[in-house]
Amino acid sequence: MKTEEEALVTQNLLTHENIQTNLAVSLLVEKILSKNEGVLTATGAVCASTGKYTGRSPKDKFIVRDEVSDQYINWGEVNQPIDEQSFEKLLKKVTAYLHQKNELFRFKGFAGADPSYRLPIEVINEYAWHNLFARQLFVTPTDEELQNHASDFTVISAPTFKADPEVDGTNSETFIIISFKKRIVLIGGTEYAGEIKKSIFSVMNYILPKNDVLSMHCSANVGQEGDVALFFGLSGTGKTTLSADPYRRLIGDDEHGWSSNGIFNIEGGCYAKCINLSPKKEPQIHNAIRFGSVLENVVLDDSSREPDYDDTSLTENTRAAYPLENIDNIIRPSIAGHPNTIIFLTADASGTLPPISKLTKEQAMYHFLSGYTSKLAGTERGVTQPQATFSACFGSPFLPLPPSDYAEMLGEKIDQFNSNVFLVNTGWTGGSFGIGERMKLSHTRAIVHSALEGELNNIETVTDDIFGLDIPVHVPGVPDEVLVPKNAWSDKDSYEKEAKSLALKFHDNFTQFTEASEAIQNAGPSYKG
Numbered sequence: 001m002k003t004e005e006e007a008l009v010t011q012n013l014l015t016h017e018n019i020q021t022n023l024a025v026s027l028l029v030e031k032i033l034s035k036n037e038g039v040l041t042a043t044g045a046v047c048a049s050t051g052k053y054t055g056r057s058p059k060d061k062f063i064v065r066d067e068v069s070d071q072y073i074n075w076g077e078v079n080q081p082i083d084e085q086s087f088e089k090l091l092k093k094v095t096a097y098l099h100q101k102n103e104l105f106r107f108k109g110f111a112g113a114d115p116s117y118r119l120p121i122e123v124i125n126e127y128a129w130h131n132l133f134a135r136q137l138f139v140t141p142t143d144e145e146l147q148n149h150a151s152d153f154t155v156i157s158a159p160t161f162k163a164d165p166e167v168d169g170t171n172s173e174t175f176i177i178i179s180f181k182k183r184i185v186l187i188g189g190t191e192y193a194g195e196i197k198k199s200i201f202s203v204m205n206y207i208l209p210k211n212d213v214l215s216m217h218c219s220a221n222v223g224q225e226g227d228v229a230l231f232f233g234l235s236g237t238g239k240t241t242l243s244a245d246p247y248r249r250l251i252g253d254d255e256h257g258w259s260s261n262g263i264f265n266i267e268g269g270c271y272a273k274c275i276n277l278s279p280k281k282e283p284q285i286h287n288a289i290r291f292g293s294v295l296e297n298v299v300l301d302d303s304s305r306e307p308d309y310d311d312t313s314l315t316e317n318t319r320a321a322y323p324l325e326n327i328d329n330i331i332r333p334s335i336a337g338h339p340n341t342i343i344f345l346t347a348d349a350s351g352t353l354p355p356i357s358k359l360t361k362e363q364a365m366y367h368f369l370s371g372y373t374s375k376l377a378g379t380e381r382g383v384t385q386p387q388a389t390f391s392a393c394f395g396s397p398f399l400p401l402p403p404s405d406y407a408e409m410l411g412e413k414i415d416q417f418n419s420n421v422f423l424v425n426t427g428w429t430g431g432s433f434g435i436g437e438r439m440k441l442s443h444t445r446a447i448v449h450s451a452l453e454g455e456l457n458n459i460e461t462v463t464d465d466i467f468g469l470d471i472p473v474h475v476p477g478v479p480d481e482v483l484v485p486k487n488a489w490s491d492k493d494s495y496e497k498e499a500k501s502l503a504l505k506f507h508d509n510f511t512q513f514t515e516a517s518e519a520i521q522n523a524g525p526s527y528k529g
Helices: 004-014 023-035 084-098 128-137 142-146 193-209 239-243 283-288 361-370 405-415 441-452 490-512
Strands: 019-021 045-049 061-065 080-083 104-111 120-125 154-156 174-181 184-190 214-222 227-234 249-252 255-259 262-267 270-272 294-296 317-321 339-348 356-359 371-373 387-391 420-423 461-463 470-472
Touching: 004 084, 023 045, 023 128, 045 128, 061 084, 080 084, 084 154, 084 174, 104 128, 104 193, 120 128, 120 193, 128 193, 128 214, 128 270, 128 294, 128 317, 154 193, 174 193, 184 193, 193 214, 193 255, 193 405, 214 239, 214 405, 227 239, 227 262, 239 249, 239 270, 239 339, 239 441, 249 255, 249 262, 270 283, 283 317, 339 361, 339 371, 339 405, 339 441, 356 361, 361 405, 361 490, 387 490, 420 441
Parallel strands: 019 104, 045 294, 061 080, 061 174, 120 154, 154 184, 227 339, 339 420
Antiparallel strands: 104 120, 174 184, 214 227, 214 249, 214 255, 255 262, 270 317, 294 317, 356 420, 356 470, 371 387, 461 470
């Protein structure tokens, strides 16, 4: 909990005569419409535009380097340091700027569904639609919890305040700064609401491991028999889509903790990509976008206000934020047991990784640390074509601590609870991006279903001679020729070239993990050049 001195930092904002705290959804919607921050869609959701920033700005994210953070943070390109003096000056500028506004919005709630590990937070917004976003994405308190709420971390979001890099020590007009000493997240110069969500996730990735809880960038659901599944993967790999299963109850779609008690959701809502969304392919997500939901950068029909989810004229990173309650098949509270099945999702643009492979513990640790995928268009500013990338623990941009800290915790839990681990490719097949085609969602669903039902635990496999992965020879509902990538390519020589190139990228990337055991280092691709 914040000390009295730390709480005074935001006192200037909290004493604002027109600060609105925990407004009802309907009142926030009224505010949004009256302030022309967004429009009402035909489905009842609010739709807002984020301007030129339609994705995260990783180069504008900082952590204050002080006596609290210095020895723990994995400093570098992901966790850029900023000095205390620069932060304090910028904080004063932002609070003074916001205090001049006619009205501010405040949400008090929690990050974390498990009362034993949840973090009391407050989010102070310049925009009403950002406040609605925060209300839908975090855990909303009961009336009694609200009366006794004392925030331990504060997010201050001022999208129309633009920094001066030469004066403020930032890289651009945009900034996302975390101070673990002051327990404040300071955001400015961007209207992309995802920065609010992800900044608190970064905070939890710092706090939870210190309490022996593994924080994870994954979705989770639970079957009728109580079996729990985790889905790791970066944006665009299918976490939200695959975890929203009509035959399983959703725990959460993006962020979770794994404690000695089991799994718990860090959030209270879902932040789903909605590009090409359709009621046929993703009915649960499509039907969840109704009154109280927030659409980002979705193009609407001028006359009907119907969302056109196929329109990418603003960005491919169109998003929908909605509370978990908008999904019919959820578990409440968002807490479950230990995972039986863990799935690593990758959207491989090279088209050479198999649709599914079963991993040994050592392979699981190797691929967890590697965190390979192809970064898809729109998820970050400046990304317009798929790019091969390695993101440690499938969430490197949000990891304040060294990746090995999280990997070691995962390995211990896999051992302790005998979790089965699979690598699933939701990317391309029959050729690389531009030549092959995206894996059929129906095939991926059949693959995941078989893995969750235990049908692949003891099935016959063949070993890929380039990646060293064990590939099931048959999966119900999936053509056998799709399972072995080389068989799906008409040009075998091109396949060999692409596969070997990707294998070498794995090896080059893994040289950074010198602390990994020899067994884990040898669990990567068989081809070494």
